[in-house]
Amino acid sequence: MKFILKLEYSYSENDRRKSYLYFTDKGKFLLEQDYNVGNEFTQEIKDSLTEEELEKYKELTRIIVDKIIK
Secondary structure (H helix, E strand, O other): OOEEEEEEEOOOOOOOOOEEEEEEOOOOEEEEEOOOOOHHHHHHHHHHOOHHHHHHHHHHHHHHHHHHHO
16 A cells, blocks of 8 residues: 555644544555554555655645635
8 A cells, every 4th residue: 555645634723633544455444533543554654655755745745735726
């Protein structure tokens, strides 16, 4: 399973709780809220990434979140 995309969002600017939406190459996705749900799945995805893939995903996430906010 390869990690493709992670979206991070919160419900308002002042809300410190974050939600994450993960997509994989198997067409699966997971919604993780408040840092507690799905940590095992999250770690499995992170463990399967090379350092280069991890950096690409961070950059892609930043670009997408910036576009959503604007």
